[in-house]
Amino acid sequence: MKESAGTTGLILNEPLLWEKGKKGRCGFSLPRRDVEPSPPDEDLMGEGPDFPDLSEVDVVRHYTRLSQWNFGVDTGMYPLGSCTMKYNPKINEKQARLRGFSGAHPLLPADLSQGILKLMFELEGFLAQITGMDAVTLQPAAGAQGELAGMLLIHGYLKSKGRRRSKIIIPDTAHGTNPASAALCGFRPVPVKSGEQGILTPEAIIEVMDEDTAGIMVTNPNTLGLFEENIQKIAEIVHSKGGLVYCDGANMNALMGIAHMGKMGIDILHLNLHKTFSTPHGGGGPGSGPVCVRKYLKPFLPVPRVIRKDDRYSLSEDFPQSIGKLHAFYGNFGVMIKAYSYIRSMGPENLKKASQLAVLNANYIKERLKGIFHLPYDRPCMHECVFSDKFQNKQKITTLNMAKRLMDYGFHPPTIYFPLVVKGAIMIEPTETESKETLDLFIDACQAIADEAKTDPEVLRQAPTHCKVRSLDEAAAARRPCLTG
Amino acid sequence: MRYLPHTREDIDSMLQTVGVKRLDDLFSMVPENCRRTADLDLPDSLTEWELNALMEDLSAGIAVSPEYKVFMGAGSYEHYIPESVSYLLSRSEFVTSYTPYQPEMSQGTLQGIYEYQTLVSGLLGMETTNASLYDGASALAESLLMAVRITRKKTVAVSRLIHPLYRRVVQTYLEPTDYHMVELPCLENGQTDFSAVDGMGDLAAVAIQSPNFLGCIENLGAVGQKAHEKEALFITCFTEPLAYGLFKNPGSQGADIACGEGQSLGIPRSFGGPGLGIFATKKKYVRSMPGRLVGKTVDKDGKRGFVLTLSTREQHIRREKATSNICTNSSLCALTAAMYMASVGGTGMRELAALNHDKSEYLKKELTKAGFKTGFDSPTFNEFVVEFPEGFKKTHDRLLEKKIVAGLSLAAFYPELPNHYLLCVTETMTKADMDELVREVKS
Known part of the structure; x- marks a missing residue:
């Protein structure tokens, strides 16, 4: 293989902030005091925080060094399954920083925030178009809050019809957020197993769907990277018993310009702007989790809603059936700007092409790796594919060992041990922004690791060796939690 | 398109490896009647320069300082x-990574969040802070749910002087449950009238905001004492944490949970989001806490390092029994707040x-x-x-x-x-x- 990207480089040590402060320093340009002091009553005053005092250089070096211990999409391939770690365009960051956007107070009168409201209104329209749904709310702050919104919509809709149901169907391949979101809304998750093909069968749904079941939460494409081919039939079954179909759209990156979610019988769908629409993941947020619905659910969407009248935009609370508010204001507007910029930069053809190439990349990896790793469902995949460590288990090598070794080769590991239906799962989502050369390097690295598993398994057990730290003791961290310094 | 690296030759050779002829053939498993029949009806793609012009135009005319x-x-x-904060924050190693599931490759985010947890705990006078929630409103809603879980009681008393929009979010979260929110009225002096707490039964929490929505400093100590007399959790909420640079912090007044919005710690307003949901509590409640936590540990060589910890509370392990459904939080905003607090000192x-x-x-x-x-x-x-x-x-x-x-x-x-x-x-x-x-x- 070509030389891998992984090397030790020169990584500098850096203490904790409070190990380097010194009283009397300051990294902040304190604004001029142009009024007289008028301190509050002594008995109201506290001591103030005992923060370290640092100079600006101290702070800059600190965080620059910390950043160098991190791996991001800009560093290299980050094939974390179900997370869609695609390239985050730099120009979108610039738009979010524009003064008119970043400096805007959320309670400004509508006349003084027209451009913002217009952007939100248009973004809703774009997302409706891309998914084939009828109406969109941008308010949920992340995918899981979008799921909660979806559950509240089901609850609100059923209540308006005078119905109350206690259960919801959730397949065994679902993200953990699905059952947790359902539980928050008082629904008891009813698990269903996916069939031998890795997808849901209508028979399994018929068996559990009844008149006390509010609906189903289905992820399509599912977390095995497979398209739920029976989705229409399943939707019919659920609808026939008065239930609703919620789709976790975290994997929408496979379907832009190709599938029509409305036609599948889906009533509610959430998107992750930080996955499909290229906004950065920020080390774990902020994200944004818009929810798209069919027309009949529009009155239930969170308020306020952006409305347009004679080319003038405003925020309206006048939706008496609304489920209410999920966010103090309107959601993560800063993230919406980036997704809007992405959609405008891509245009319709490139969005479709992005999905095609995402699926091409995943299938290419699947074909090339399938002799190297065990492939439990050997079928054409969508945007991601799932392997297991079954072949390597003979050498007592696990998914975890191989994931850690990938770091030494300069790659972020895939999602591991998920979905739960595959033992020792290795879930790879390359995304469309990785080139064939990069995929080939990744495949070479996987091949080399599979070879090492046979010839030198110890090197895998010791991995990683090139990172800032070696394998960390997570058990000790949980046993005696040390959460502050 | 500059974000799509594939050449025609790449596509052809990859299709060959996969064993199909055309890109469309990759989607054969999508049933015909689930497909789009028409192209996406979206505006045509823009060049970088056209996008700049469009966005300049959209952002003009919005009332922001210094003009306003x-x-x-x-x-x-x-x-x-500080410019240094904005500059550091654009380090793409922070921006383009995800939740630090692989600690060896994410020590930057992890140490950064550990420091955030420590600094915020110091500012609020609390023992433990999580790695962030979405915003102040969801932090308040989660704190009330946590109080219900801990006390196994069903009524929460919430001051009417807590941000009205936060209270509406709480209502949304509580609507499908059988928990009740009772509002505590306002006194003439702009503080909360908590006298009604005495007569309340089945009380899981008393929640109050200081400075409250009217800007007034509440008598936290007295409310806390009353809450504890009723064996309820004392929750203090805030929208302006900078106040604790001067005024007594929630921890010193007996708060069991301190939660609120951290936007004022170096995060631009951005029309209300993203914000920073701050959530802090006492050590004894940590296992009931929602959200991610970073903990200190050691590596194989005994060297200091950081990991996500106590994740058995979380949705990806405990599924429907989790303490919250939250997955993606406001990590980058938490890091911003830490950078800001470190800069100001x-x-x-x-x-x-x-x-x-x-x-x-x-x-x-x-x-x-x-x-x-x-x-x-x-x-x-x-x-x-x-x-x-x-x-x-x-x-x-x-x-x-x-x-x-x-x-x-x-x-x-x-x-x-x-x-x-x-x-x-x-x-x-x-x-x-x-x-x-x-x-x-x-x-």
Whole structure:
């Protein structure tokens, strides 16, 4: 293989902030005091925080060094399954920083925030178009809050019809957020197993769907990277018993310009702007989790809603059936700007092409790796594919060992041990922004690791060796939690 | 398209490996009747330069400083953000990574969040802080749910002076449950009247905000004592954590949970989001806490390192029995807040908080001198209520034309307070700005 990207480089040590402060320093340009002091009553005053005092250089070096211990999409391939770690365009960051956007107070009168409201209104329209749904709310702050919104919509809709149901169907391949979101809304998750093909069968749904079941939460494409081919039939079954179909759209990156979610019988769908629409993941947020619905659910969407009248935009609370508010204001507007910029930069053809190439990349990896790793469902995949460590288990090598070794080769590991239906799962989502050369390097690295598993398994057990730290003791961290310094 | 690296040859050779002829063939498993029949009806792609022009245009005409003087807080505050913070924050290793599931490759985020947890715990006087929630409103909702879980009681008493929009989010979260929210009314002096707590049964929590929505400092100690007498959790909420640079912090007043919005710690307002949901509690409640936590540990060589920990509380392990459904949080905003707190420092936080307070006091005095009535007597931090004469709306509108936003009308939130406006003054307002405001509202 070509030389891998992984090397030790020169990584500098850096203490904790409070190990380097010194009283009397300051990294902040304190604004001029142009009024007289008028301190509050002594008995109201506290001591103030005992923060370290640092100079600006101290702070800059600190965080620059910390950043160098991190791996991001800009560093290299980050094939974390179900997370869609695609390239985050730099120009979108610039738009979010524009003064008119970043400096805007959320309670400004509508006349003084027209451009913002217009952007939100248009973004809703774009997302409706891309998914084939009828109406969109941008308010949920992340995918899981979008799921909660979806559950509240089901609850609100059923209540308006005078119905109350206690259960919801959730397949065994679902993200953990699905059952947790359902539980928050008082629904008891009813698990269903996916069939031998890795997808849901209508028979399994018929068996559990009844008149006390509010609906189903289905992820399509599912977390095995497979398209739920029976989705229409399943939707019919659920609808026939008065239930609703919620789709976790975290994997929408496979379907832009190709599938029509409305036609599948889906009533509610959430998107992750930080996955499909290229906004950065920020080390774990902020994200944004818009929810798209069919027309009949529009009155239930969170308020306020952006409305347009004679080319003038405003925020309206006048939706008496609304489920209410999920966010103090309107959601993560800063993230919406980036997704809007992405959609405008891509245009319709490139969005479709992005999905095609995402699926091409995943299938290419699947074909090339399938002799190297065990492939439990050997079928054409969508945007991601799932392997297991079954072949390597003979050498007592696990998914975890191989994931850690990938770091030494300069790659972020895939999602591991998920979905739960595959033992020792290795879930790879390359995304469309990785080139064939990069995929080939990744495949070479996987091949080399599979070879090492046979010839030198110890090197895998010791991995990683090139990172800032070696394998960390997570058990000790949980046993005696040390959460502050 | 510059984000799509595939050449024609790449695509052809990859299709061959996969064993299909055309890109469309990759989607053979999507049933015909689930497909789009028409192309996406979206505007054509823009070049980088066209996008710049479009976005400049959209963002123009929005009322922001320095052209506008916005004397409005109410949960979103204008503070100076050091360029060093904005610059560091754009380090793409922080921006383009995800939740640190692989600690060896994410020590930057992990140490950064551990430091955030520590600094925020210090600011709030609390023992433990999580790695963030979405915003102040969801943090409050999660804190009430946590109190219900811990106490196994079903009623929460929430001050009417907690941000009205936060209370609406709480209502949304509680709607499908059988938990009840009871509102505690307002006293004449702008503080919460918590006398009704005595008569309440089945009380899981008493929640109060300080400074409250009217800007007033609450008597946290007394409310906390009352909550504890009822064996309820004492929750303190905030929208302006900078206040604790000067005033007593929630921990010192007995708070069991301190939660709120951290936007004022170096995060731009961005029309209300992304914000930073801050959530802190006592050590004894940590296993009931929602959200991610970073803990300190050692690597194989005994070297210090950091990992996500106590994840058995979380949805990806415990599924429907998790303490919350949250997955993606506001990590980058938490890191921003840490950078900001590190830059300002302990000494700086004190001075900055005092400056906010003193400037706000200056405007309050000048408005009083000019004959206006301040709404409430309780001490305030950087926001306060003024009762303007009837018909002030006209003046308010006239000032908008002069690029001054003279506070927020409270009528929509508190119908019983017509003509009352909430004004905010931070360090970004000069004496001259305030003098101009007073001159203008007088005329």
